[in-house]
Amino acid sequence: MDFAAEAARLDAADPLARWREEFALPDNGLTYLDGNSLGALPKRTKARLEHIIGKEWGAGLIRSWNDAGWITMPATVGAKIAPLIGAQRQEVIVCDSVSVNLFKLIAAALAMRPGRKVVLSEPGNFPTDLYMIEGVAAMGLAEPRLVAAQQIEAALDDQVALLALTHVHYKTGAMHDMARLTRAAQDAGALVLWDLSHSAGAVPVRLNDCGADLAVGCGYKYLNGGPGAPAGGCGRGCAGGGRLSPGGALGPGRSGLPGLRRRPSATPRARRRPGRDRPRGRRRGGRRCTRRRTACRGGASSCGRPACGGARRWPG
Numbered sequence: 001m002d003f004a005a006e007a008a009r010l011d012a013a014d015p016l017a018r019w020r021e022e023f024a025l026p027d028n029g030l031t032y033l034d035g036n037s038l039g040a041l042p043k044r045t046k047a048r049l050e051h052i053i054g055k056e057w058g059a060g061l062i063r064s065w066n067d068a069g070w071i072t073m074p075a076t077v078g079a080k081i082a083p084l085i086g087a088q089r090q091e092v093i094v095c096d097s098v099s100v101n102l103f104k105l106i107a108a109a110l111a112m113r114p115g116r117k118v119v120l121s122e123p124g125n126f127p128t129d130l131y132m133i134e135g136v137a138a139m140g141l142a143e144p145r146l147v148a149a150q151q152i153e154a155a156l157d158d159q160v161a162l163l164a165l166t167h168v169h170y171k172t173g174a175m176h177d178m179a180r181l182t183r184a185a186q187d188a189g190a191l192v193l194w195d196l197s198h199s200a201g202a203v204p205v206r207l208n209d210c211g212a213d214l215a216v217g218c219g220y221k222y223l224n225g226g227p228g229a230p231a232g233g234c235g236r237g238c239a240g241g242g243r244l245s246p247g248g249a250l251g252p253g254r255s256g257l258p259g260l261r262r263r264p265s266a267t268p269r270a271r272r273r274p275g276r277d278r279p280r281g282r283r284r285g286g287r288r289c290t291r292r293r294t295a296c297r298g299g300a301s302s303c304g305r306p307a308c309g310g311a312r313r314w315p316g
């Protein structure tokens with residue numbers, strides 16, 4: 001077979017082919033297949049970063065936490081990722097690294113299954129995922145149980161608090177049957193945590209259709225967030241308190257916030273798509289809400305939305 005001709009034929013028929021032009025890949029004939037490690041640079045990102053640094057940081061300074069919507073960015077970007085992974089907008093938050101999210105969600109899941117300590121996974125899982133399970137175990141909170149992929153269902157018993165797996169394997173590309181394993185784990189009374197680092201943006205993911213409880217994923221691979229981009233955490237039914245324990249791995253000071261908005265443990269990292277994601281609190285024409293949190297009742301005299309309710313103010 002003439003592989004080059006076959007590749008060109010498939011490219012020509014690919015409905016996604018036009019997106020190639022959106023990326024700034026080197027103009028030297030390079031074929032880049034390493035999106036599983038670091039996604040390519042979207043052309044619009046460069047201008048966007050210049051705007052953030054020059055205007056939002058340089059000119060806006062501290063006001064940009066609110067005026068440029070930095071403070072609500074974890075939820076804003078999470079809502080955009082949600083459809084890619086089959087979750088609801090309010091169920092996804094973008095914060096921290098995959099490892100930090102894993103640690104917090106493993107700890108939260110164990111707290112939700114008192115009397116059970118086993119975290120079930122496979123020895124070939126991504127090393128960081130196993131380190132996080134070991135870390136929680138070293139604190140005396142978990143008992144790791146690692147079995148080959150084919151033995152996972154047989155290893156589910158009444159000691160298992162959490163089944164923690166990476167959906168698409170980072171080396172082989174093998175994909176777990178999310179629906180089947182989620183059902184099996186829940187039938188055994190366990191929660192399920194899926195690592196979507198090699199799935200989100202690459203293959204269809206249907207977290208809610210599969211009934212998955214928790215998920216984490218990576219921003220700098222197939223989501224093209226760039227080096228240092230934050231990760232994502234997802235919890236089913238997390239719109240307003242949801243299924244995660246109130247304190248979780250975080251301090252009690254955050255327990256007043258709804259659902260996943262309690263999860264970030266660091267200052268939000270600001271980045272949004274050019275011209276797309278208007279900060280909350282601005283009306284269509286770009287006028288800013290001038291009211292304070294307590295005074296904003298919505299309507300034409302303020303931001304034009306139903307009371308913006310503090311979304312624009314730095315908490316505390």
Ligand SMILES: Cc1ncc(COP(=O)(O)O)c(C=O)c1O
Pocket residue numbers: 097098099100126128129166170195197198218231
């Ligand atoms: C499957 C998987 N899990 C976890 C991680 C760790 O991610 P982070 O370095 O953002 O904590 C990676 C990173 O490549 C990964 O591919």
